[in-house]
């Protein structure tokens with residue numbers, strides 16, 4: 001039985017889902033967000049935000065909350081290769097003078113709070129298990145709630161922000177348009193007594209590693225390599241791959257104090273789905289998953305939330321008769337994400353030398369500059385979310 005019918009149901013209440021819901025609710029749509037997880041729960045991620053992601057939080061007035069939560073500012077990024085080290089200061093631009101890497105237990109609740117303040121209803125616990133359809137078009141979701149059982153919620157649009165194993169993408173059989181071939185595995189944990197100069201990345205054919213300063217005076221330390229090297233992870237694998245990637249970082253890590261369990265991610269090759277169809281759309285990892293070595297998933301999610309919200313408001317303002325809005329969303333997303341998918345795929349292959357890894361990082365930097373140029377257009381009135389409503 002249908003008990004409610006918001007304009008939009010968003011499945012997933014983290015970076016992509018909560019941000020999209022916030023923007024749609026601000027544009028005047030009724031939005032229901034459903035997430036199967038517990039409110040405030042952590043998730044697998046080393047959560048480093050790049051400039052585009054920080055800029056989005058700043059534009060939305062949420063960066064001050066990230067800072068108030070004690071997230072340390074990152075004012076320099078150091079790149080280490082086999083034969084050299086390069087420290088690059090974060091230049092102030094667009095009102096942003098530092099990068100941040102808030103824990104997901106900090107970032108996601110800030111976005112959920114913003115979605116609620118904008119008028120979206122956010123519920124934790126219900127799981128998407130099926131869809132209602134009229135012909136080809138999705139007209140609602142079937143959700144399973146431990147207390148209430150299965151319920152149907154009708155909606156003009158269903159958005160899957162349900163992560164890299166998206167149930168919505170599977171249920172609508174969203175075509176895969178771009179595929180990566182390689183995958184790296186990661187192992188990471190949080191360390192005290194490990195001062196850093198900012199983000200510190202290391203790249204050698206023997207391994208990749210990163211130091212990421214975060215909340216609570218801790219540093220998130222990750223190491224990446226082929227799945228066969230990382231195996232099931234653990235503290236010793238973390239220490240040995242960090243040392244292989246950068247002997248100096250390995251030495252500093254041994255002086256640090258492990259302050260958390262060490263988590264492992266076994267890897268999943270990148271892929272882009274076509275992110276829309278009749279009555280449905282995908283945002284964040286659900287439609288665009290890249291190897292985590294890109295450290296770009298969150299930044300993309302916050303960027304694409306705005307691209308999708310713009311398409312949704314343009315389409316619903318014309319009663320669902322504006323597929324061009326979604327075509328534009330897909331085109332811009334692909335323009336920005338395909339170079340990141342390709343670059344991170346080649347890095348994940350771990351078969352580069354010093355010269356090639358430098359080129360790959362320059363290519364990723366070019367992709368990030370294109371992303372920033374796009375985000376800057378969001379401030380122009382004709383591109384604002386809801387300008388077509």
Ligand SMILES: Cc1cc2nc3c(=O)[nH]c(=O)nc-3n(C[C@H](O)[C@H](O)[C@H](O)COP(=O)(O)OP(=O)(O)OC[C@H]3O[C@@H](n4cnc5c(N)ncnc54)[C@H](O)[C@@H]3O)c2cc1C
Pocket residue numbers: 011012013014015016017034035036037043044045046047048049050126127128129161162163164166167186265283284285286292295296297298299301
């Ligand atoms: C090891 C690792 C390290 C990473 N490091 C970085 C990094 O340093 N920087 C960076 O930018 N990115 C990083 N990423 C990627 C980043 O974590 C993702 O891009 C980001 O989480 C995407 O956000 P999202 O909102 O799209 O999806 P998610 O964060 O995955 O959220 C999806 C939500 O959907 C919910 N959900 C799923 N299925 C259902 C269902 N059927 N019904 C209801 N709810 C459902 C889940 O409970 C979840 O809360 C990393 C990823 C991994 C695995």
